[in-house]
Amino acid sequence: MANSCQCPTPPGGVASCESHQLAICRVQNGVASTECHDPPDDADNLALQNWALEVITGTPRSPTQPLSPTEASTLALGAFQNTATGVTTTFAMPKP
Secondary structure, three states, rough: EEEEEEOOOOOOOOOEEEOOEEEEEEEEEEEEEEEEOOOOOOOOOOHHHHHHHHHOOOOOOOOOOOOHHHHHHHHHEEEEEEEEOOOOEHHHHHHH
């Protein structure tokens, strides 16, 4: 089974990845780009969440860093807006 996420409209589209991968769609200036990322081996749930946030936001994180309520909400919603760069990111977490 694939892991996928919808790209924001416009322009729309779909990021389609393997079920174990993080599926990402980034939209900047009306152009969508899709990405598939392999998670680290043997990561526990917190390490997986921190890894995903690092990939999604581009901000380095420790595997044991506690999640803020905002970060937990971002993961639950499957969307992140970088106001500094104007990039809108949608994503789907890897499936166990």
